[in-house]
Amino acid sequence: MSTTPYGTTHRATLRWQDAVVRSVRDETRSARTLRLELPTARPHLAGQHYVVRLTAPDGYTASRSYSVASAPADGFDEPPVGHIELTVERLADGEVSGYLCDVVEPGDELEVRGPIGGFFAWAGTSPALLVGGGSGVVPLMSMLRQARLTGRADLVRLVVSARSPQDLYYAEEIVGPQTTVLYTRQAPPGAGRAAGRLAVADLAGLVRGGEDVYVCGSPGFADAATAVLVEAGVPVPAIRVERFGPTG
Structure with missing residues (x-):
């Protein structure tokens, strides 16, 4: 199985899963942080991202990548293992960012896959x-x-x-x-x-x-x-x- 430079796997992280929105909070006047609970906990590295996919009733889909803002959860309680936080900037006419910033509420489900990325990841052991x-x-x-x-x-x-x-x-x-x-x-x-x-x-x-x-x-x-x-x-x-x- 192929891996990133720090050992996270590609095959598992490319599978879509339904995450539950547990909380939302405003960061700025144009940005919002979503805390998501994943049905399958997956360790991530600082610097990696998730893809969020929205599907309309007619089958149209739109997806965007968002960096994980929370620290890797290994052994920590904030956020709990299996939870990640994504911070989304609301962009003008953004069909995904607008929905995530203005419509999504706790309890909603979002289709996500990740964590993804190796080049920009930091293992936390070097300056x-x-x-x-x-x-x-x-x-x-x-x-x-x-x-x-x-x-x-x-x-x-x-x-x-x-x-x-x-x-x-x-x-x-x-x-x-x-x-x-x-x-x-x-x-x-x-x-x-x-x-x-x-x-x-x-x-x-x-x-x-x-x-x-x-x-x-x-x-x-x-x-x-x-x-x-x-x-x-x-x-x-x-x-x-x-x-x-x-x-x-």
Whole structure:
């Protein structure tokens, strides 16, 4: 059976299963987190994703991929084993994201398959620099949560770029000594940095050398962040990039 680089299997994860929505909560004015209970618990790695498929009464289907925001559950109670959390950004005219953000309620069932992905996965045992823009912070939050839960928060440094405080995902939880929050359009009062795009000065002091670097966000953000990282001295082979497309 073929496997990902960290040993998760492809064959089982590509089978569809019906997950039950156990809770929902708003993250920002345009994003919502769904907690799903899976009938068959499947271990995931931080950075992996699930595919959600919707089927209309006439048989039309639409599916989208969403990163797992929760940490791998192995041995932890939050979320319980067999539960995952997906954070969904509501996109204009998004047929799947609109339904997940505005219609789905606890008790509903969603057809899902996963976890999927190996290139962008983090095993939680080696240093990592995480750079996310907007909703690109979702898989990186799984990595940060895992590091904190396992007592290895020293392994990660997270830089997240948001347009304004109102657009920051996981605002109450994400702050901490491992994280740097940058605002591109509106910084809160008393912020130590004026609003503006990611720059070399924002990352240079966080590059330790030898770590893997995970970049996630829109194509424009990912390309800009990669260029800044290279200028800050990070070797290109050390950078792993996940680009979020405009599909909804």
